[in-house]
Amino acid sequence: MTVQHENNSGSSSKGQIDDSARRKFLQMIGAGTALAATGFHGSLLANPGLLNAAQRGGGGGPAVSPWxxxxxxxxxxxxxxxGTAGSMPRKVVQAYNEAxxxxxxxxxxxxxxxxxxxQRIAPGFGVGADECALSYNTTDGMCSAVLGIPWKEGxxxxxxxxxxxxxxSPMAVVAAKYGVEIRRVSLPVGPDVQPEEIVQLFQDKINEGGNVRALVWSSPTFLTGTMLPIRRLVDLAIQHGLISICDGAHLPGMMNYDYGALGVDFMSGAGHKWQCGPGATGILVVRNRVGPNNPLPLPAFFPVSSAGFGPSWVRGVELNATPNFDVAAVLCNIGSRNRPSLEALADACDMWDEIGRQEIEDYILGLSRHLKQSIADRWGRQALVAPDHPELLSALTAFNPFISSNGEVNPKNFNSSESGNFVSRLANDYGFIVRNTSVPVPGIPNQFPLRVSTHLWHxxxxxxxxxxxxxxxxxELS
Ligand SMILES: Cc1ncc(COP(=O)(O)O)c(C=O)c1O
Incomplete structure (x- = not known):
């Protein structure tokens, strides 16, 4: 196990090797050292047309992120x-290795x-330590939330x-195990989607009747990056006396959200994505207060995996235990864990708190807005698969690069392998690492847009x- 050594300029020894390889490459193609200073990476420079375009315009702002x-x-x-994996900051990974x-x-x-x-992590998310459980990842937190509720058939x-x-997957488990009905809103797709429209679709599904007990949704969705409006959906849940469960895989480290104010019953987020903690870390927020932000009684809930469960913590069932009981302690007490990884997550959270979570959100959503605008300028607004409404904005941008500038949909739009090839070519020929997704769109075959994440280091x-x-x-490909 090796620890990367820093030099005084703050770049890693590995970075130096890459830089010198890049300089050699530049000399080979005759680009010279002046261009190396612009921050373009080698694979971009391999393409003279693109180099010229970038040299000409290049957009505003510093060439290199301050972080x-x-x-x-x-x-x-x-x-x-x-959206798939973050990267531990230098000082976090060094301390982690040492620990x-x-x-x-x-x-x-x-x-x-x-x-x-x-206690270190919770304030950054607007909750008490008793509401801030440390999970292994989003999936683990979603399983705790969904499987922890005592469901009944119907x-x-x-x-x-x-x-x-x-x-x-946990919803499928409770469907199979208890006979719970999983009723799905078919989400609209495209640049013009409005928050009210999304809430109305949830309302329509509630109106279909039966013993509706919970709303479960992702903010943002992993397919398009649409930030389903949490507070509006919690309001709807409160109006109908429902449990609210948000898959917030991408929220920690991306958005400066106060989960106490949002009033959501459960928010399961990743520690290893935008928050840039180590692998196998996550944050599960469990509402443990009854108040103006959510006046509903705390939902009955049991730990799925715990070495700390006893009847004194049962709530909402027989004992209706006091709201301030330390729920997160019961959820975190699950046998021997890897303390260094949880400390490293707290270190990453400290770094975010020091920079300022609002500053981070503003920076990365600013990049996302700029990306969406640039896509609209080049391809036309209809290339955006996610809405650009400010309330629905996240730092994930999904777009379809096969739509031509005159607005006609290229048939390759619907081809999964072309989309996969596009992702590979972007990586291999240009050095940009993105992914694609497969998005169900009402009335037409699935789309396979690119999904691009903008973060602190961009x-x-x-x-x-x-x-x-x-x-x-x-x-070239259309
Ligand atoms: C919306 C959403 N939920 C859950 C997950 C699973 O995340 P994890 O690996 O943290 O379990 C992802 C992963 O990308 C995701 O995007």
Missing amino acids: RSDFILDRSRVFMNI NIEKARNSLNGYGNYADIR DVIVTTNHEHPGGN SQREVDQFVDAAWQLAN
Whole structure:
């Protein structure tokens, strides 16, 4: 196990190797060192047409993000798939490595309920430590929430057709185990979707009747990046006396949300994506207050995996235990865990709190807005698969690069393998790492848009370079 050593400029030794390889490459193609300073990576420079376009315009803002040197990311590529995996900041991964070595040297165990770490993390999310459970990831948190509710045959969950398997799977379990009906809203897709429209669709599904007990949805959805409006959906849940469960895989580290104010019963987020904690970390917010933000009684709920359960914590069933009982302690007490990884998650959260979560949200949503606008300028607004309504905005941008500038849909739009090829070519020929998704669209076959994440280590200029690369590739392939 090696720890990356820093030099005084803040770049890693690995970064230096990449830089020198890039300089050699530039000399080979005759681009010279002046261009190396612009921050373009080698694979972009391999393409003279794109180089000229980027040199000419390049967009505004600094060439390099002010936070770029805080990360050890390989400089020969631009990582724009944070929706799948983040990257630990340099100081976080160094401390993590050291803590692992310390753990091995002293044969340390990982028992406990991690109150100290929960106290560090919880304020950044607007909740108490008793409401901030540390899960292994989003899927684990969704399983805790969905499987922890005592369902009865005939209960109905209203959800959407854009849920991730991490949420769909526990819902399928309760459907199979208890006979719960999973009723799905068919989400609208495209740039013009409005928040009211989404809430109305949930309302319509509630109106279909039966014993509706919960709303389960993703904010944002992983397929299009649409930020389903949490507070509006919680209001709807309160109006109908329902449990609210938000798959917020992408929320920690992306949005400066106060979950106490949002009043959601459960929010399961990842620690390893936008929050840039280590793998196998997640944050599960469990509402533990009755108040103006959510006056409903706390829903009956049991831990699925726990070494800390006893009748004193049962709530909403026989004992109706006091709301301030430390629910998160029961959920975190699950045998020996890897304390260094939870400490590293807290370190990443501390870094976010120090920078300012609002500043981070503004920066990365600013990049997302810029990307969406640039896509609309090049391809036309209809290329956007996600809405650009400010309330529905996230730092995930899904778009269809096969739509031509005159607005006609290219048939390749519907071809999964073409979309996969596009993702591979962007990575191999241009160095941009993104992913694609398969989106059900009412009335037509699935679309396979690219999904692009914008985060702290990106600059506006890199976003412009990405747009140039995607445009050039689209022209070649369409
Ligand atoms: C909306 C959503 N939910 C759940 C997951 C699963 O995340 P995890 O790996 O943290 O369980 C993802 C992963 O990308 C996701 O996008």
